[in-house]
Amino acid sequence: MRRPGLRWKLTAAIAAVSALVALALSIVVHNAAELSMLNSARDVQDTRVQLAAKIYESTHRLTITARLNDPKLPAGLKEAARKGLRATYIQETSGEPIIWAETPLPDNTILSINSRFSDRAAVLDDLDGVLIAGSVAVVLAGSALGVLIGGQLSRRLRKAAVAAREVADGDTRVRVRDAIGRRVHDETDELARAVDAMADALQERLEAERRVTADIAHELRTPVTGLVTAAELLPPGRPSELVRDRAQALRTLVEDVLEVARLDGAEERADLQEMALPEFVRRRVGGLAPDATVQVVRDAWVHTDPRRLERILGNLLANAGRYGKPPVEVVVDGPVLRVRDHGPGFPPDLLREGPSRFRTGSSDRAGQGHGLGLTIATGQARVLGAELSFRNVQGADGEEGASGAIAELRLPEVVPEADSRPGA
CATH class of the missing domain: 1.10.287.130 (Signal transduction histidine kinase, dimerisation/phosphotransfer (DHp) domain)
Incomplete structure (x- = not known):
């Protein structure tokens, strides 16, 4: 399973931070708006009770839904009235809250009014809708910014990685700073x-x-x-x-x-030409390893240097004959050339790290050989633009209990026209 790259990790981090910040700000704004609305409602109710008290003192008539000694008056307001204080109170109910206001009168009565705060829910719902839309917009904008920044950084790092691999493969002309493009001081x-x-x-x-x-x-x-x-x-x-x-x-x-x-030195240049691979292999194997068998699965024309290809084939056959066991088999499958023996196989370090000079291609070499054959074969394959790989059989290819080493050379294939092939 492929792990998410730097771009998506950075985007996810920015989106998460944006969501948390938007949520925190939304909660703060919601609570502040609700508190401001309630305080305004209390101020309005206090003004109304003062106006009702003046009218009552002048006309002895109750207006603006005012009541005297209302039995439903909250205990806190009764206590404030006994102390001669004018006060307001918010009574929370299962529905809309009730805003109370009271003021004591000279005749030791309490004048109070109350009303439900019916506009709060609608206003807060509208406010919440605006906050949600704003939060989503902030998260989307942050994510887009993260994709943009992370994508640019990821592309630069990916180009740097590709260039570094080319340098590791021996291309000394490649430079990472040139590969990543324009100069950004980061x-x-x-x-x-x-x-x-x-x-x-x-x-x-x-x-x-x-x-x-x-x-x-x-x-x-x-x-x-x-x-x-x-x-x-x-x-x-x-x-x-x-x-x-x-x-x-x-x-x-x-x-x-x-x-x-x-x-x-990476200065070697191949003299490439088109040739039929099966015919070439049959002729060379007959002279290099007469005991080896040649099998052609599929014909192919390849673009290669015959002298260097013969050197590779000779080294692979010599390695198989020296460190493997007979029979040695050479298989031509299109542009792929395989050399297999039935010995103990390649050692794990060679399969893991590739051929190395003065290290042979067998785990039981008993101190013989210099390990240059496979190193030269790999270098010549690189000059040819071919790919040389190594693996062990050990039960592969449907052979129970099979063992042995397989060197596989994949050459560049060409499909020339019939009348333009050499010797056609």
């Missing part, structure tokens, strides 16, 4: 500068290591060649055979190290 720009600085520093270190490796291998090339030539001049015998074998192994190692250094 955290993303600081992150881009830091990643670019780290990439530059790593590139300098890798280039320095590559140059040292290439220089050492190049300097060793001449004396090793002389050593191989001198070994060929030794008289026949078991000691001479061992010397020639080790000298040849040393020469192969030096050549492989030079090739790895060239591939690490």
Whole structure:
């Protein structure tokens, strides 16, 4: 399940904060309006009771629904009247509240009036409707702002992540600050500068290591060649055979190290051409590994460099023959080339991290090999624009109890016209 991105998290946070703020303000405004309305109603009722008292004192007539010594007068108002005070009171009922007002008269009677506050509910309902509409508008506006800001930030971070992955894949020309677009002095720009600085520093270190490796291998090339030539001049015998074998192994190692250094330099260019993959594989496998079987599931034409593809195929077959167990099978399925053995499979660290120099493709190598074969194959595949992956069988493909290692090379496929294919 895909987790929500930064854009939606930021939007949800802004929407939640906006909703809480709008709710708090709505409650405050509602309570303040209600209190203001009740105070105004009490002031009006107090004015009315004073007017009724003056009329009664002048004419001894009760007006404005005034009453003398009303038996329903709340106890609090009776107590205030006994003290000679004029007062108002709000009596809460199940329906509309009743606003009371009283004033004591000189003859020790209490004149009071009361009326229901019938307009409060309608006014507050209207006010609540306005507050709800305003709150919804605030939340929607905040969410839109969150989508806008979060989307911009998310796009910049996503572009930075893509650029960083390209740098990790070996494209030294990519820079994160250029990938994220226009300069905005924020955290993303600081992150881009830091990643670019780290990439530059790593590139300098890798280039320095590559140059040292290439220089050492190049300097060793001449004396090793002389050593191989001198070994060929030794008289026949078991000691001479061992010397020639080790000298040849040393020469192969030096050549492989030079090739790895060239591939690490990202300066290799493929001489691409269109060719029929099944025919190429049949011819090369017959010479590289005569005991291996070739199966063609589907024909395909690919766009590749034959010399580099032969190097990859040879290294995969050599790895399968050295660390796996027979039979070794080569399957051509369209533009996909698979090399499988029936050995113990690739070690977990190779499947997890990929090939690494001086680490072989088998968990039981017993200290033999230099691990450069799969490293060279991966580098050559990168030059070809192909994808080389590794996996173990272990029950896959419907084979119960099966085991073995599978190296899968996916090449760029082309579908040329029949009359334009080479050799057609």
